Amino acid sequence: xxxxxxxxxxxxxxxxxxxxxxxxxxxxxxxxxxxxxxxxxxxxxxxxxxxxxxxxxxxxxxxxxxxxxxxxxxxxxxxxxxxxxxxxxxxxxxxxxxxxxxxxxxxxxxxxxxxxxxxxxxxxxxxxxxxxxxxxxxxxxxxxxxxxxxxxxxxxxxxxxxxxxxxxxxxxxxxxxxxxxxxxxxxxxxxxxxxxxxxxxxxxxxxxxxxxxxxxxxxxxxxxxxxxxxxxxxxxxxxxxxxxxxxxxxxx
Amino acid sequence: xxxxxxxxxxxxxxxxxxxxxxxxxxxxxxxxxxxxxxxxxxxxxxxxxxxxxxxxxxxxxxxxxxxxxxxxxxxxxxxxxxxxxxxxxxxxxxxxxxxxxxxxxxxxxxxxxxxxxxxxxxxxxxxxxxxxxxxxxxxxxxxxxxxxxxxxxxxxxxxxxxxxxxxxxxxxxxxxxxxxxxxxxxxxxxxxxxxxxxxxxxxxxxxxxxxxxxxxxxxxxxxxxxxxxxxxxxxxxxxxxxxxxxxxxxxxxxxxxxxxxxxxxxxxxxxxxxxxxxxxxxxxxxxxxxxxxxxxxxxxxxxxxxxxxxxxxxxxxxxxxxxxxxxxxxxxxxxxxxxxxxxxxxxxxxxxxxxxxxxxxxxxxxxxxxxxxxxxxxxxxxxxxxxxxxxxxxxxxxxxxxxxxxxxxxxxxxxxxxxxxxxxxxx
Numbered sequence: 001x002x003x004x005x006x007x008x009x010x011x012x013x014x015x016x017x018x019x020x021x022x023x024x025x026x027x028x029x030x031x032x033x034x035x036x037x038x039x040x041x042x043x044x045x046x047x048x049x050x051x052x053x054x055x056x057x058x059x060x061x062x063x064x065x066x067x068x069x070x071x072x073x074x075x076x077x078x079x080x081x082x083x084x085x086x087x088x089x090x091x092x093x094x095x096x097x098x099x100x101x102x103x104x105x106x107x108x109x110x111x112x113x114x115x116x117x118x119x120x121x122x123x124x125x126x127x128x129x130x131x132x133x134x135x136x137x138x139x140x141x142x143x144x145x146x147x148x149x150x151x152x153x154x155x156x157x158x159x160x161x162x163x164x165x166x167x168x169x170x171x172x173x174x175x176x177x178x179x180x181x182x183x184x185x186x187x188x189x190x191x192x193x194x195x196x197x198x199x200x201x202x203x204x205x206x207x208x209x210x211x212x213x214x215x216x217x218x219x220x221x222x223x224x225x226x227x228x229x230x231x232x233x234x235x236x237x238x239x240x241x242x243x244x245x246x247x248x249x250x251x252x
Numbered sequence: 253x254x255x256x257x258x259x260x261x262x263x264x265x266x267x268x269x270x271x272x273x274x275x276x277x278x279x280x281x282x283x284x285x286x287x288x289x290x291x292x293x294x295x296x297x298x299x300x301x302x303x304x305x306x307x308x309x310x311x312x313x314x315x316x317x318x319x320x321x322x323x324x325x326x327x328x329x330x331x332x333x334x335x336x337x338x339x340x341x342x343x344x345x346x347x348x349x350x351x352x353x354x355x356x357x358x359x360x361x362x363x364x365x366x367x368x369x370x371x372x373x374x375x376x377x378x379x380x381x382x383x384x385x386x387x388x389x390x391x392x393x394x395x396x397x398x399x400x401x402x403x404x405x406x407x408x409x410x411x412x413x414x415x416x417x418x419x420x421x422x423x424x425x426x427x428x429x430x431x432x433x434x435x436x437x438x439x440x441x442x443x444x445x446x447x448x449x450x451x452x453x454x455x456x457x458x459x460x461x462x463x464x465x466x467x468x469x470x471x472x473x474x475x476x477x478x479x480x481x482x483x484x485x486x487x488x489x490x491x492x493x494x495x496x497x498x499x500x501x502x503x504x505x506x507x508x509x510x511x512x513x514x515x516x517x518x519x520x521x522x523x524x525x526x527x528x529x530x531x532x533x534x535x536x537x538x539x540x541x542x543x544x545x546x547x548x549x550x551x552x553x554x555x556x557x558x559x560x561x562x563x564x565x566x567x568x569x570x571x572x573x574x575x576x577x578x579x580x581x582x583x584x585x586x587x588x589x590x591x592x593x594x595x596x597x598x599x600x601x602x603x604x605x606x607x608x609x610x611x612x613x614x615x616x617x618x619x620x621x622x623x624x625x626x627x628x629x630x631x632x633x634x635x636x637x638x639x640x641x642x643x644x645x646x647x648x649x650x651x652x653x654x655x656x657x658x659x660x661x662x663x664x665x666x667x668x669x670x671x672x673x674x675x676x677x678x679x
Contacts (some may be wrong), residue, residue, distance in 0.1 A: 069657070070655065070657040070663055071655065071657045071658060074661070114667065118664055118667075118668070119661065119664050119665075119668075120662055122625075122661075122664050123657055123660070123661065125492050126656050126657060126660065
């Protein structure tokens with residue numbers, strides 16, 4: 001598979017983590033989840049790197065078949081562009097992130113959304129790593145999701161500043177420094193593309209990070225940032241990233 | 253006690269009512285009394301509050317903790333406990349301002365519009381909702397009676413002690429034994445229920461009693477979702493092979509029961525004699541006894557209603573919902589009861605406000621498990637045409653596919669559905 005994270009960027013990421021003093025924090029954050037009895041398992045960077053290094057170059061045509069055969073399309077839309085406010089769009093997503101997420105589920109690391117995550121946990125346990133790579137290649141070959149119709153452009157403008165500049169005083173770095181200038185991709189396998197994402201799903205994900213109930217962010221980075229965001233800021237960011245989606249009819 | 257005697261008894265006690273209870277109600281807050289706190293009654297209480305914020309709502313239900321039939325087969329095979337399917341009325345009281353009275357209704361006076369309680373004072377209603385569920389008919393099978401059902405041949409068709417009795421008998425079976433299920437004739441509560449139970453018992457055998465088998469004696473030749481169920485049985489339990497763990501004997505092959513001998517656990521059907529180690533005898537059914545005592549039933553033992561409002565065709569201002577109501581193509585399921593409750597209380601809210609009730613659309617979805625990781629489902633949408641409930645074309649049953657994801661997803665959906673559905677009724 002296409003290895004988008006190379007050694008230099010991986011090292012850069014570690015440097016960023018060290019700057020924020022986040023190494024070794026993950027266990028403490030997970031412990032905040034009072035509802036889960038057993039602590040959630042989490043990735044170590046080296047572990048994740050090894051797991052992704054094993055993944056093959058995906059075949060997008062096989063991925064397209066699997067998208068229907070494994071009923072992914074039932075929730076994520078005919079082509080991966082989600083028709084539902086509850087579930088994410090997958091088109092244009094970075095292959096590493098898709099494979100990583102499927103591995104998260106397969107290893108029962110995702111217990112966010114309460115028991116709703118079980119759907120993905122059970123399905124991913126039916127997939128082998130080649131099939132995961134095929135699905136990832138299929139989603140990656142497509143343009144980013146189109147701008148969701150419910151996107152609020154006024155809110156999007158409010159979100160733009162925070163996304164592009166962060167808030168130094170509160171220790172929030174610019175979202176774009178990891179997720180890309182236009183939300184197109186991230187520099188490490190655990191930073192997804194966000195452009196065109198369903199805003200309601202974006203909000204759910206951030207609330208899960210904020211509450212410490214989602215621990216799929218290696219090193220607890222998103223939990224750290226989300227903790228300091230207000231509900232209003234999360235909404236604004238959701239609509240900002242939604243607004244960066246593809247424009248239907250335009251050649252992307 | 254027959255209806256006339258009941259009404260007479262009620263007439264006498266009505267004289268003792270305080271004057272306030274007999275005052276005309278049209279210039280006061282309307283009072284809706286709901287009798288029966290199962291799926292239908294609990295949903296009615298909650299949704300009436302949402303439809304009519306100012307109405308006074310009283311729910312009468314004898315038990316304080318209600319055990320749903322939904323998922324009770326999971327209790328029999330040890331995947332859930334009775335606590336997991338037990339619900340209280342706390343949320344109806346606290347969140348929806350429902351006055352929940354734990355008492356038994358012993359009489360109805362439709363002229364004075366009162367219901368009489370065993371222990372409490374009579375209740376005067378503007379509209380009455382009755383959700384009485386089902387009771388059993390002993391039928392003409394020699395040797396089968398109530399005592400047999402409470403000891404040797406449990407039905408397990410009302411959750412609680414019956415569920416645990418059946419669980420105990422399943423666990424006590426000798427290795428390689430035979431579990432005989434007697435399926436009921438239509439109409440009955442939860443049409444796919446017997447076949448789900450047969451499936452989950454076979455799955456339990458795979459783990460705990462691998463040479464045992466399930467025999468279903470059925471007075472019918474087909475059943476709901478039989479195509480996906482039989483495919484699941486082929487895939488999971490060797491159905492249609494010499495080593496099948498499930499044997500289904502339909503009416504055409506002699507599935508109809510003739511007699512039982514409780515002492516030797518022997519069942520004689522048209523097909524012959526079956527010696528069982530555990531018997532799950534699910535008898536024929538009719539509307540709950542309360543509906544009979546209230547005079548709400550027809551000759552067939554079910555409650556005729558106006559399909560748009562679920563108001564009884566026999567007694568004015570009384571609505572009957574759930575398993576006991578005649579709802580044509582709608583199956584007798586918890587989902588149907590929930591859907592009918594919403595339609596009935598919206599109609600009541602409209603009628604109390606002097607409006608004409610609208611045309612309802614109703615839904616039924618049944619998820620069953622053919623194994624813990626194998627779900628089959630049916631979904632239907634209904635509307636009323638010429639006072640008959642008919643299915644719309646936008647209906648469907650689980651397809652047969654070769655995708656491993658399809659039955660697995662249905663099983664996951666089933667569990668999520670159960671959790672949210674129970675909340676919709678009780679929380």
